[in-house]
Amino acid sequence: MKHFLPILPALILAACGAESDQIDPVDPAEQATPREIHERILVIDSHLDTPANLSKADFDIVTDNPTQMGQVQVDLPKMQRGGLDGGFWVIFTPQGPLDEASYAAAKQAALTRSDEIIAMVEAHPDEFELAYTADDAERIVADGKRIVFQSIENSYPLGTDLTVLEDFYERGVRLVGPVHFRDNQFADSATDLSATDLGGLTPLGEELVREANRLGMMVDGSHAADSTVEDIMEISTTPIVLSHSGVKALYDHPRNISDDLLRRVAENGGVIQMNALGSYIENLEPPAERTAALEELAASFEGRSPFDLSDEEREQYMARRGEIDSAYPMPLSSFEVFMEQMLYALEIVGPEHVGMGADWDGGGGVxxxxxxxFLPKVTERLMEExxxxxxxxxxxxxxxxRIMRQVEAAKAQ
Structure with missing residues (x-):
């Protein structure tokens, strides 16, 4: 539960007589340490890939699991130590073929992931609670629990039937991103550089944004091409969220955005939530052994993308990929590099348009x-600045x- 420092009542000062007129009362906030301030404010992360761990036999959300960089970084004890009140728990589905059978399989996978999130909450009702509104978030924290919003990363499971989005809304999804690593039926991806340029949102993607507006969902532009982000802002009646993104001025990666686009996001009322995935925030050279092992892995699957493999083949691919990651891990970025990203974004658009979406359990961490x-370190550093x-x-x-309340108000109108 968040604790708030008591404010000295004016009546006490008045009762102290004339001498009190010569005493400047001390603002409790000026005496608070960075840790105390961190503990008493609402701390939300907009991109928790933790649901990917919920089906693993060796993972328990209420146990202090051994930290694994980019894979196991969120559980209840870690949230308690870091003052993390909750956030958006991600329903992620890898991109696959654009056909009806694949859409159906992806939809089932997404529903299963949502079921796992809901089951986690139901299994631990004293620790977690599903949130549906901004007011819910504040109430849940006041009750001493952790916030569980749901979000969709990659709308591929919706297929071409946008009525499915309402089913996810009813489950608690309040943030939806059209696209992931590859172009799909809705939009251009920032990282699908080999595909035909769709020009941003497709006509179906435009309808997706309108349906999200109607339902009362925020729209997520992370992973989307710049043209897609621009289209979303043009169509959406509410501000855009970049749930886990970085700034291109410090590291020119397709996943990051330029100063000009960042300013337009802010002018639109939107927010950039800062990513902490190392290879997106600085140039990290992989070990030669890792490169050779990955090339061998790709050759063994005839150069096909994991997204084009059958379920059985993808399971084999990912198992081998995990072995490679363990044997030849990527070098890590640093906390200082991450803070440079955050401080730069703050300098460009100010604290009204910056937040945290570190990509925990999805590759993030430095x-x-x-x-x-370790989240209190961010508060301490920001206060130093x-x-x-x-x-x-x-x-x-x-x-x-604030954006969620704007979305709720827009829906009501």
């Missing part, structure tokens, strides 16, 4: 911020809830 228990408690309230959750 040396010095290996899991969510001169950001106030009011700024931190916006950065850590206020901006997201």
């Amino acid at each position: 040396a010095g911020m290996e899991d969510v228990s 001169g950001y106030t408690e009011a700024d931190l309230e916006k950065i850590w959750g206020g901006n997201l809830l």
